[in-house]
Amino acid sequence: MKKLCCTIVTTAALMGGGGIANAQHADHAGRSNTDTARPAQCLLPDAQPSLLCAEVPTSTFDAQGHLWVAWTQGEHVYVAKSNDGGVSISSSARVTVTPLPVEKNGENRPKVAAAPNGDLYVSFIAKGERKFTGVVYFSRSLDGGKTFSAPIPVSDEAVSSSQRFEALKVGQDGRIFMAWLDKRDLFTAQKTKTPYRGSAMYFAISDDRGASFHANVNGADHSCECCRVAMDIGPDDRPVIVWRHVFEPSIRDHAVMKLNADGSPGKVVRLSEDQWDLEGCPHHGPWISISESGVQHVTWFTDGKARQGIFYARSEDGGQTFSAPMTFGNADQQAGHPSVLAVGKRVFLTWKEFSGKHDELYVMTSPDGGRSWSSPLRVAATQDSSDHPFLLTDGQWLYASWATEIEGLRLFKVAPLGEGAR
Numbered sequence: 001m002k003k004l005c006c007t008i009v010t011t012a013a014l015m016g017g018g019g020i021a022n023a024q025h026a027d028h029a030g031r032s033n034t035d036t037a038r039p040a041q042c043l044l045p046d047a048q049p050s051l052l053c054a055e056v057p058t059s060t061f062d063a064q065g066h067l068w069v070a071w072t073q074g075e076h077v078y079v080a081k082s083n084d085g086g087v088s089i090s091s092s093a094r095v096t097v098t099p100l101p102v103e104k105n106g107e108n109r110p111k112v113a114a115a116p117n118g119d120l121y122v123s124f125i126a127k128g129e130r131k132f133t134g135v136v137y138f139s140r141s142l143d144g145g146k147t148f149s150a151p152i153p154v155s156d157e158a159v160s161s162s163q164r165f166e167a168l169k170v171g172q173d174g175r176i177f178m179a180w181l182d183k184r185d186l187f188t189a190q191k192t193k194t195p196y197r198g199s200a201m202y203f204a205i206s207d208d209r210g211a212s213f214h215a216n217v218n219g220a221d222h223s224c225e226c227c228r229v230a231m232d233i234g235p236d237d238r239p240v241i242v243w244r245h246v247f248e249p250s251i252r253d254h255a256v257m258k259l260n261a262d263g264s265p266g267k268v269v270r271l272s273e274d275q276w277d278l279e280g281c282p283h284h285g286p287w288i289s290i291s292e293s294g295v296q297h298v299t300w301f302t303d304g305k306a307r308q309g310i311f312y313a314r315s316e317d318g319g320q321t322f323s324a325p326m327t328f329g330n331a332d333q334q335a336g337h338p339s340v341l342a343v344g345k346r347v348f349l350t351w352k353e354f355s356g357k358h359d360e361l362y363v364m365t366s367p368d369g370g371r372s373w374s375s376p377l378r379v380a381a382t383q384d385s386s387d388h389p390f391l392l393t394d395g396q397w398l399y400a401s402w403a404t405e406i407e408g409l410r411l412f413k414v415a416p417l418g419e420g421a422r
Contacts, residue, residue, distance in 0.1 A: 049078050049094065055104040056387060057409045059086075059401050061394040062114035068145065069409070070112035070122055075099035077110050077124050081145050085394070086411055095139045095148045101127040103134060103164070106337065106388040107228040107283050111168040113176075120145050121176055121210055123154070123168040132225070133162035136180050140210035154178055154204055156216045161187050163202070165285065167231035169239060176206040177239045177259075178213070179229045185221060197222040198246035201229065201255075203239075205263050219257055219265045222246045228285030234258075234294050240319055242271065242286045242298055252276045254286050254300050258319045272313060272325050274304030284336060287390070291342035294318065297370055299338040299349060310338045310351055314370045328364060328376070329353060335362075341391035343398065343417055345369050350379075350389045350400050359386040361402050363414050379412050393417060 042053035051057070054071035061067055067082040076099065080092035095110075096102070103109070103125040110124040120141040125134045137151035155163050162183035169177050182202040189196035201223040204213040224244035233239045238259055245255035247270070254271040276282075286300040296315040302308065309331040313322040329335025329351050338351035347366040352359055358381040366373045384405035391414075392399050398417055403409040 047074070049073055049076070049092070051080060051089070052408070054078075054403075054409065056106065056109040057403050058109055058111055058390075059392055059409070059411070060112055060114060061392055062118065062120075063116055064118075065394045065396070066114075067394070067411075068112050068114060068120065070095075070110040070124075072102045072104040072110055072124070075102060077102060077122065077151075079112055079120065079122060079141075079145055079148065091145060093141070093145060093148055095122050095124075095151060097150045100137075100151075103127060107165060107226070107285055108134070111166070113168050113170045115170045115174055115176075115209075116172055117174065118144055119170075119174075119209055120148075121168060121170060122148065122151075123166050123178060124151070125164050125166065128160070128162055130162070133183065134164040135160045136163040136166045136178070138168075138178065138210065138213075142209065149210075154180070154213060154216075155182075155184075156204075156213075157184060162199075165226070165228040167229040167241070169231050169233050171233045171237040171239070173237045174207070174209065175237065176210055176213075177203065177231065177233065178205075179203040179219070179231050179239075179241045179243075181223050181225060181229060181243070182216070182218075183225070185218065197248070197250070199223050199225045201241065201243050201257075203241065203259070203265075214263070217263075217265060220245070220255065220268050223255075224252050224282070226281035226283055230286045230288045230298075232288045232290045232296075234290040234296075235292055236261075236294070240288060240290060240296055242288045242300075244282065244285065244300075245270075250277055250279050251304075252278050252282060253302070253304065254298075256288075256296070256298070256315075256319050256322075269319055269322075271298060271300070271322055272302070272311065273306055274302040274325075275306045276302050276304035278303075287339040289340045289342040289347075291347075291369070292344060295342065295369060296322075297340045297342045297347055298322070299340045299351075301336050301338065310335050312338070312340065312349060312370065314347075323370075326373075328373070329362065333360075337388040339388070339390040341393065341398070342369075343393055346398075346415075346417075348391050348398055348414065349373075350391050352386060352389055352402075355381070358383055359404070361386075361389055361400060361412075363400055365415060379414070380410070382406055
């Protein structure tokens with residue numbers, strides 16, 4: 001196994017002459033952001049769009065190795081492209097047409113997905129009129145990110161009730177999949193005073209490059225209302241969705257569903273018997289990555305009776321069963337917000353901890369599909385608040401992406417992906 005490394009890809013020359021920057025986020029330990037570390041120009045009401053002022057940036061690489069970053073700033077969503085891994089920006093565009101009360105936190109952040117043919121798709125949440133509600137918006141670019149279509153609600157209701165915590169993925173066959181947490185059935189039940197646990201996991205599919213979506217589908221009733229949905233697409237072009245479910249009476253453990261070949265809901269599989277009995281909102285969603293061989297790798301956080309902390313498990317039978325949960329990270333340092341990425345036989349984990357003074361970023365790697373693991377490597381630390389970390393690859397390197405209040409968004413080169421990776 002090749003040793004991990006942690007070379008920082010600096011991004012000081014991005015839009016507007018500034019770095020990729022600041023995540024507006026309150027993490028599970030309860031520490032919240034202030035504006036004390038933000039550049040002065042970002043505090044102006046008429047601040048120009050710049051990655052220097054970015055809130056909750058989300059990054060991805062396309063098939064050609066170009067880096068794309070989506071972020072919020074004020075009441076707008078923007079997307080930028082880099083041809084050199086973030087050293088400079090070659091183009092940028094605004095996605096929103098008019099100002100919107102966009103969500104900007106680790107669990108509710110804008111997403112950008114790149115299709116094999118070069119199309120770009122963006123999703124984000126705008127706050128609804130009622131408290132704890134929202135609207136999922138979708139936009140597309142068919143000209144390589146130069147322009148984006150006017151965002152449209154994904155909900156097929158006449159008036160959107162509430163859709164939040166969405167996931168966005170595009171398959172190798174070009175189909176676009178979106179999944180989210182939806183309260184329409186909860187609100188219907190409330191009108192008739194019928195008991196209803198949580199919200200519901202809904203999804204929708206587009207097979208025309210995002211020009212339209214098929215009817216919204218209720219994948220499963222009784223999801224947790226406030227943890228992000230995770231989704232990935234397997235080598236068979238079928239998506240697998242993971243979400244925190246509310247099992248009777250109020251157990252907030254995770255569920256997994258692989259959609260059927262015809263796009264209908266599959267079987268709901270309980271990921272792990274954690275027994276987290278909670279009448280509240282964890283705000284701590286899962287992550288999934290599916291390898292080229294179809295193995296499902298999942299990470300999550302729980303504070304259940306059976307186990308507490310962050311965990312990893314895998315399924316080698318298409319999601320019918322999962323391995324025993326493997327704990328990682330230091331629970332005494334509030335290890336949280338884990339994510340996972342599988343590349344060939346190699347699997348990578350990243351998460352953050354709080355040392356008492358600093359937020360710290362960690363990475364672990366497995367050379368054999370999740371059966372054995374390296375020791376944790378501390379990649380970086382920050383003295384202020386930080387966003388959720390996640391992993392991405394351009395096919396040559398494995399990167400950890402981490403946005404912090406002081407340093408902004410940084411991409412860390414974690415490991416080379418040579419022939420041995422596959």
